[in-house]
Amino acid sequence: MAQVEESVARHVASVDRAVAVLDVLAQSQSDLGTNEIARRTQINASSVSRLLATLARRGLVAHVAETGRYRLGLRLLELGNAALSRIDLRDVARPHLHELAELTGETVTLSVPGELEAVTMDFVASDSFVQSVARLGRPSVAHATAIGKVFLAFGGKLPDGPLVAYTERTITHRKKVAEEVDSTARRGWAQAVGEREIGLNALAAPIIDGQSALKGILGVQGPAGRFGRQAMRSAIAPLLSSANAISRIWTG
Amino acid sequence: MAQVEESVARHVASVDRAVAVLDVLAQSQSDLGTNEIARRTQINASSVSRLLATLARRGLVAHVAETGRYRLGLRLLELGNAALSRIDLRDVARPHLHELAELTGETVTLSVPGELEAVTMDFVASDSFVQSVARLGRPSVAHATAIGKVFLAFGGKLPDGPLVAYTERTITHRKKVAEEVDSTARRGWAQAVGEREIGLNALAAPIIDGQSALKGILGVQGPAGRFGRQAMRSAIAPLLSSANAISRIWTG
DNA sequence: CACGGTGTTGCCCATAAGGCAACAAGCGAA
DNA sequence: TTCGCTTGTTGCCTTATGGGCAACACCGTG
Incomplete structure (x- = not known):
């Protein structure tokens, strides 16, 4: 208060x-x-x-x-x-980032959609010694990251030319990327499993306004050894909950 | 006051x-x-x-x-x-409809986008004895009306099946409709020249919110004898001006 | 350390604002 | 048409409130 x-x-x-x-x-x-x-x-x-x-x-x-x-x-x-125009999304989101980091034990990021990709603008690092390091200003690679897939699901475009395969798991076929993006749109969250980097797993959910326009993207990421299938599944509900809470800036 | x-x-x-x-x-x-x-x-x-x-x-x-x-x-x-949730678009738009009707001498309509088409919800009739009659609740025919083309330009869909040719000028090839819709999107207004009905010409412009979501469509229509190429050209600027003024409900 | 600016709060006093009563208007029922 | 009730406004009176002065604490800068 x-x-x-x-x-x-x-x-x-x-x-x-x-x-x-x-x-x-x-x-x-x-x-x-x-x-x-x-x-x-x-x-x-x-x-x-x-x-x-x-x-x-x-x-x-x-x-x-x-x-x-x-x-x-x-x-x-x-x-x-x-x-609204003076609200700093970071200020509003920060308590939610902390809460989500606490709940999941992993690094939590906040990105905003840019012209060609989404860019990390805030993060709360995991308390673990082994953690996925986030960096401010870092753009996402749309086809290979959870954040990027949310970006694509809301109208973001893939760049021209061949899609880079960062790992053996990177989805590089545009048709398969499109299917992945469709899945993201349908269920309201995205995942990336060792696609951007071996051993790095991530989830992401959109932050939207009253007209379903993308205002930000909330992500959780961690090393596969700790943030595996089970932990990722458990993180979905709190991720969506936090993203929805942040979205309520616009929807009331 | x-x-x-x-x-x-x-x-x-x-x-x-x-x-x-x-x-x-x-x-x-x-x-x-x-x-x-x-x-x-x-x-x-x-x-x-x-x-x-x-x-x-x-x-x-x-x-x-x-x-x-x-x-x-x-x-x-x-x-x-x-x-905002209590605003009646008609109330806000009505002075602008009157002004536009006065400026153009033609019938001015206000439509709102529905699920499958845009529907007329208010209009100001021309003072002329010869006028294009509007009717409340009347849906637009998307491919054959100016209102409909604006609707399509903002994500509205054409119905399945063949497109009805109401006159010889009706555009019924889906590819040509798409081109017409692209033109509408690019220049920010649509026109229909004897496409829905012989001798009936119309212009339309979108009413949008801060996120470019379509909130309404402002249209002017008249008989070709009076509302021909020259009069239509003269009506474009005031039409856009009125549509923008109404849009300022959302954009401030 | 001194100075200037900021922001808050105690206090005093003048007046602004709350509320009562009266009035005008509208509406529905008889 | 008349009557009764409710609504909404405004004149007026009283007093409680709020404006502003002064004092104080705090902060940043030189």
């Missing part, structure tokens, strides 16, 4: 009431009249009327002339978009 | 100040400190501090502990999404 909120700071009651009015309008599926808002907020109707007039003038609330009722105003959308 | 705002209603100055603080944070590209907000709003720093404390407690503002500065809070995103 923020320190500011816990202090004995004096609050502005009128602002509290105004926000309570906004909250009630947000909770309601339909427009509300002054008296109904007064009932739900336990604020006198004349006070509510004046609060609404002020909020309406500033665009946070809209008065519907036909019905005399009120609804949330478009200025809130503008303010919400402004709030 | 809303009647409520024009009355001699008494406003709540504290709420006005609080919103002024939100506005300043929205305008700024970076986090702001208490004193900076005080300077920009001409409100005493101690008042700003107390307003911020209240807004922070309600989540409309977030205090960044590392820097001591403030930014817009995630609750605004929730409120913005709630506001």
Whole structure:
């Protein structure tokens, strides 16, 4: 809880009431009249009327002339978009990265989709001495990594030319890559087993907004000796859970 | 201008100040400190501090502990999404439909993309006695209408089976339809010249959100005798202008 | 260490805001 | 058409609130 909120700071009651009015309008599926808002907020109707007039003038609330009722105003959308544009995905995701690293015992990465590939922008390293090292700024190899397969599943493109075989397990046939990408899209997560590097296993899940646009990719990776079939299977649910929690920035 | 705002209603100055603080944070590209907000709003720093404390407690503002500065809070995103979910596209678009109908002298329609086609949900009829009649709920024929071509350009699918030739000008070869759809995507608007009906010409432009997802389609249509090559060309810019103005609901 | 700026909070006082009452308007039922 | 009820607004009064001053703690820089 923020320190500011816990202090004995004096609050502005009128602002509290105004926000309570906004909250009630947000909770309601339909427009509300002054008296109904007064009932739900336990604020006198004349006070509510004046609060609404002020909020309406500033665009946070809209008065519907036909019905005399009120609804949330478009200025809130503008303010919400402004709030969104300042969010640092890393800040929001970081607690989830820590939690997932703790749960799985492996290195957890956060990538963002770029133009040609997804790029690692944050990670929480495994506590183990033997760990899969992540590096910031490192692009993924789309066809050979779990992160890359999620990237492809959301419209990312493979580069032209032959696909490099990093290990014997690397999928280099474009048709088989496409099938792998289809699998990723269908089940909502990707895996790579010794495809980018011998002995390196990984899982990845998309972080999406309300329109299913890719905003980030959450990955878990570890050495095959520890992060094998069983451990990978166990990591899927928490991975999806964390990715969904992060996605809730956009979906509410 | 809303009647409520024009009355001699008494406003709540504290709420006005609080919103002024939100506005300043929205305008700024970076986090702001208490004193900076005080300077920009001409409100005493101690008042700003107390307003911020209240807004922070309600989540409309977030205090960044590392820097001591403030930014817009995630609750605004929730409120913005709630506001958005109650918006009726028709209400927002209607003034633009009227304006466009006035500018072009033709019938203007608003459609929303459905599962299999786009459906007319509002229109403003031309003032002319000779006009292209629109009907609410009428689905578009994707391959033969301007509205439909925009729908296809944003991922809509053609139905299976042969494409019906409504006139001699209807494009029924799937490859040519695809080319037409590509043109639509590239230039940002579609046209249909006597393809759905002899003597009926139309233009259409997409209404999109911040992620380029299709939220609606704005169309102009008229009889070829009046809405011919020259008039259509003249209607493109105002059509795009109106579609963009409506799109700003989502993009700010 | 000194200085300047930031951010918060105690305190005082003027006024803003809450709420009561009155009023106008609208709606539904008789 | 009339009546009763509810809604929404506004005049007005009272008082509690909130604005702002001053003081303080903290921080960064020279």
